Amino acid sequence: MKTLKLITAIAITAILGFTSCQSEESIQTGTNPNANSSTSPTASNFERAAMNDGSEDDFLDGSACTELLFPLSATINGKNITILSKLDFSAALNILGEFNDDNDTVAFNFPINVRLSNYTEVTVNSQSELDALKSECESAEAQGRDAISCIDFKFPITMLTYNVSLEQTGSVVIQSEKQLYTFMSGLNSDVLFTANYPISATLSNGTEIQINSDAELQDSISDCVQFEDEKDEAADAALEVEAILSGAKFTVDSYIVAGVNTANDYVNYTIEFTNDLKLIAKDIVNSTTGEIEGTYTVSSETEVFLNTTFASNTAVSALGNDWVVNTYSSTLVSLKSKTDASVTLTFKKI
Incomplete structure (x- = not known):
């Protein structure tokens, strides 16, 4: 407004x-x-x-x-x-x-x-x-x-x-x-x-x-x-999305690239969104695997955007992207790639 x-x-x-x-x-x-x-x-x-x-x-x-x-x-x-x-x-x-x-x-x-x-x-x-x-x-x-x-x-x-x-x-x-x-x-x-x-x-x-x-x-x-x-409506929605993510852990519910769901590649990982805009990916099956860190930001224009970044050559590198928030609830956040609509990702809160 x-x-x-x-x-x-x-x-x-x-x-x-x-x-x-x-x-x-x-x-x-x-x-x-x-x-x-x-x-x-x-x-x-x-x-x-x-x-x-x-x-x-x-x-x-x-x-x-x-x-x-x-x-x-x-x-x-x-x-x-x-x-x-x-x-x-x-x-x-x-x-x-x-x-x-x-x-x-x-x-x-x-x-x-x-x-x-x-x-x-x-x-x-x-x-x-x-x-x-x-x-x-x-x-x-x-x-x-x-x-x-x-x-x-x-x-x-x-x-x-x-x-x-x-x-x-x-x-x-x-x-x-x-x-x-x-x-x-x-x-x-x-x-x-x-x-x-x-x-x-x-x-x-x-x-x-x-x-x-x-x-x-x-x-x-x-x-x-x-x-x-x-823009104002999107800004309000961005605050809601950030509140859902902040301080919570998620699993990859789906990760679809060109029609293929590769969520099983991340079945052993939890993704934590910390309250200081950091990401922590943790292997909950293999305790010897070190934590993988990244960053995230939530922003908006007339849509809500989520940027996720992980270091290259890690098990979760592919989850780093510029995303558009499609839908969200208190337990699910569904995203699509800003540059390729065939790439979608859904996080499910634990």
């Missing part, structure tokens, strides 16, 4: 920063029966897509409605860390990802400064204040006022303005998301607008598009929002 950003109750009563973009030369005469009001779906689409994106630090504050401002310090899983820039996010992620079956905790050393979805910067003095902002964020989502972050416009964008008689009164050249948000959120009821199409944009799946009308804008947003929803 799309990233959430907070729409606060602060009213913006004037459009700031645009007077230098408007001149006598930019004003064109004419009428436009398709001009949009401040309450139109097009106005909402542009405004929500232009909100400040606070999603990059969600693993710390749990809310895309707040962008953490630097410097700040926090205690993460009992370890103190100072974050001076986004470059320090990797250190925080390493602490959080050390084990996949623990309860991660992030305790900020308040006060901290955050930037809200409307670009306002505020000081947060306690966890309760931060929780209140998160609650407002969840309310915005429930009411359909959450941000649309799956589309990035390419600037400049020109907005043509009209009066209620549909006569053009001017034009505004917008150079950034913040200016676009300010323009849309500051529109008066007696001002209408239309975008001077075409507009170029990039979707969250990397596709670059050209938008030629309000209808195409709506279609593009609907498509990319659906893509984001699928």
